[in-house]
Amino acid sequence: MRASSDGINHAIERRGIMLVLSSPSGAGKSTISRLLLENVANIELSVSMTTRPRRGSEIDGIHYHFVSRREFERLRDSDALVEWAEVHGNLYGTPRDPLEGAMAAGRDMLFDIDWQGGRQLMDRARTDVVSVFILPPSMTELKERLRRRAEDTPEAIDRRLANALVEIPHWRDYDFVVVNDDLDRAFHQVEAILTAERLRRDRRPGLFDFEEKLLK
Ligand code: ADP
Numbered sequence: 001m002r003a004s005s006d007g008i009n010h011a012i013e014r015r016g017i018m019l020v021l022s023s024p025s026g027a028g029k030s031t032i033s034r035l036l037l038e039n040v041a042n043i044e045l046s047v048s049m050t051t052r053p054r055r056g057s058e059i060d061g062i063h064y065h066f067v068s069r070r071e072f073e074r075l076r077d078s079d080a081l082v083e084w085a086e087v088h089g090n091l092y093g094t095p096r097d098p099l100e101g102a103m104a105a106g107r108d109m110l111f112d113i114d115w116q117g118g119r120q121l122m123d124r125a126r127t128d129v130v131s132v133f134i135l136p137p138s139m140t141e142l143k144e145r146l147r148r149r150a151e152d153t154p155e156a157i158d159r160r161l162a163n164a165l166v167e168i169p170h171w172r173d174y175d176f177v178v179v180n181d182d183l184d185r186a187f188h189q190v191e192a193i194l195t196a197e198r199l200r201r202d203r204r205p206g207l208f209d210f211e212e213k214l215l216k
């Protein structure tokens, strides 16, 4: 994947990062994603396709591309998705074109996807993926957050809580684990992970040029 310039590093060329955030539903990954997109430069959201009905607060094309199951299956079967999975009874997938566009331009991309999608991206692009699993501080708080969000039916909330028991053990597959107790602290921890990963030597081929100029 091509290199980009990064304002924080004297415009030293570096490779784009695929930042994968996963968690059980309600642990706070959409909230942390939103804070990252609002506060950190040079990162954009991968907008997923889903067959889930749109929530009142969501905008088509911004939070998700809402499609019928038929349309989703057509896209999946024509290889337009880099990964996909069934989660809580709905289909979700990452469109290929925006990812390839961002990577070709050397921009970082944020993925709010489940552990099945995270695994597929890690299998395909291990060195470009940085993965973070967000855990809730307790199951009682997870339930409260899903209730307070008030975006899903009681049945959908029960289903999400039951799925959390299957999802939580997948923290083991991730590079980093953040417990989202205090939101501000959790956000700063994810931000710190991104900053450190951007500074990794092996992502910064531009250091050779930088050194040459430095020593001239
Ligand atoms: P997810 O994307 O993981 O399903 P959300 O980001 O939608 O979860 O968060 C679920 C609910 O919990 C939202 O109403 C959000 O405002 C709230 N929330 C997120 N993080 C915290 C936190 N640290 N403390 C209290 N409430 C939080």
Ligand code: 5GP
Pocket (backbone or CB within 6 Å): 022, 023, 024, 025, 048, 049, 052, 083, 084, 085, 087, 088, 092, 093, 094, 112, 113, 114, 115, 116, 117, 118
């Ligand atoms: P929600 O319905 O709460 O928006 O999302 C449900 C779950 O699906 C979350 O774990 C979310 O991260 C995941 N998800 C969203 N988009 C994708 C995607 O494109 N691929 C995969 N594998 N999971 C996704």
